[in-house]
Amino acid sequence: MVLSRFWLAIFISSIAFVVIGLFSGSSYSIDYVLNGKKDEPLLISEKYLKQVPAFIKDSIEKAPDNTIVINKIETDLDTTYVYKNQTVKIYSGIQKSDGLLPTCKNSLLDLILPLIAYLAFFCGLMELLIISGAAERLATKLSPVFAKVFPTIPKNHESISYMTLNFAANFLGLDSAATPFGLKAMESLQTINPEKEKASDAQIMFMCLHAAGLTLIPTSIIGYRAAENAANPADVMLPCIITSFVGTIAAFLLVGIKQRINFKSASLILALTTILAAIAGLLFYINGLDLIGKNFFTGNLSGLMLVAIIGFTLVFSFVNEKKFTQKDTTIFDTFVDGAKNGLNTGVKIFPYVMGMLVAISFFRNSGLFEIISNGISFTFSQIGVAKEITDSLPVAMLRPFSSGGSRGFMIDAMRSFGPDSFTGRLSCIFQCSAETTFYVIAVYFGSVNIRNTRYTLGMMLLVDLICVITAIMVASWFF
Incomplete structure (x- = not known):
């Protein structure tokens, strides 16, 4: 009985936290919770190319695969910009566990x-x-x-x-x-x-x-x-x-x-x-x-x-x-x-x-x-x-x-x-x-x-x- 209630508690509280995070704007997508894999980059935002800073826009257009990585230092998380299908997907951080x-x-x-x-x-x-x-x-x-x-x-x-x-x-x-x-x-x-x-x-x-x-x-x-x-x-x-x-x-x-x-x-x-x-x-x-x-x-x-x-x-x-x-x-x-x-x-x-x-x-x-x-x-x-x-x-x-x-x-x-x-x-x-x-x-x-x-x-x-x-x-x- 105790194990069953604990299982329900962590499941329901986690679902509620994910939904609240999505609608409050603290997270951009919940797909990672369902389909993401451990250590994959997390999608935190998506913008049109004209909405990103000018120096990032220029770098994306010059990059051969339309992908750039900034803040690449060992003590911080990399932020990756990927331009595809007319939008720029922004990734930062990694997923803690498989979805x-x-x-x-x-x-x-x-x-x-x-x-x-x-x-x-x-x-x-x-x-x-x-x-x-x-x-x-x-x-x-x-x-x-x-x-x-x-x-x-x-x-x-x-x-x-x-x-x-x-x-x-x-x-x-x-x-x-x-x-x-x-x-x-x-x-x-x-x-x-x-x-x-x-x-x-x-x-x-x-x-x-x-x-x-x-x-x-x-x-x-x-x-x-x-x-x-x-x-x-x-x-x-x-x-x-x-x-x-x-x-x-x-x-x-x-x-x-x-x-x-x-x-x-x-x-x-x-x-x-x-x-x-x-x-x-x-x-x-x-x-x-x-x-x-x-x-x-x-x-x-x-x-x-x-x-x-x-x-x-x-x-x-x-x-x-x-x-x-x-x-x-x-x-x-x-x-x-x-x-x-x-x-x-x-x-x-x-x-x-x-x-x-x-x-x-x-x-x-x-x-x-x-x-x-x-x-x-x-x-x-x-x-x-x-x-x-x-x-x-x-x-x-x-x-x-x-x-x-x-x-x-x-x-x-x-x-x-x-x-x-x-x-x-x-x-x-x-x-x-x-x-x-x-x-x-x-x-x-x-x-x-x-x-x-x-x-x-x-x-x-x-x-x-x-x-x-x-x-x-x-x-x-x-x-």
């Missing part, structure tokens, strides 16, 4: 189709884990801990192994693997959900822990920093880990209090201590490496672990091949059946993803998001928050809505202020330490047709806020 129709198209071609491919492969592997008995063994080992965190899940339930694989994939920065594992976990949790259209406590806990985005190796962030010629691309790794770890603990405590979980369990304390010790140990090892060693380690650990998961699944399936024979199937046929399930899941979630992305696109292109973002930055600056922080806030604000949009702001912050500036580093930490909340809710709950998400959205946004505050504190401490 409504291109977003519909791109959500299928650029997002859903690659996602379906990932789902098909990893769901095939998960089917092998199920038939071979590996998932059952993993669930048995982890049941004592998961029984405390997810008290409504039956002992040794298969969802435990799927959630473990999802957390592990996120931990190692394996986004392509994390989503299929997470969707399979949601499907498994749905089988024990008594109210099929209403999110269960276990599903909410899983979503909020997933949203915190606990990450050990932020490979993509390091890659972007290296591309921007940072002195030490991996210097934000430890702040990213600390911020995401704090967010994960906060998610667990907040949701646990809401669900009245017993925090005094010895097995739970032992598990948290073990995780913390493992992270500390790895950080201690990585910190002892030189720059080349860090780049080599961080660049290969995630890939090596993914190869290890694939290799283990295939070898374990081969060793337990008799279990496949007992079910009158083969290892390859089982993989194919699992891949088909992944394809069906991808088709099912497409409408949910498209609906959310279109609303976000409208929100950004309307200009309403930019006004809200600037207003918040101005408010923070007036109460004494440093400009270095307010300059990076657009990344934090956009992160719950759009990973690509916030990534664009992060790259722009590094280019504008420098990758080794406080703003550039803080933007990277913001990008790494939170999840694309609205996209995740649309994908995960959409995959199991849950309409009532209860308090999931509010709790995930609160976790995002905690991650933002923690990121600022950690960045101030380190840099």
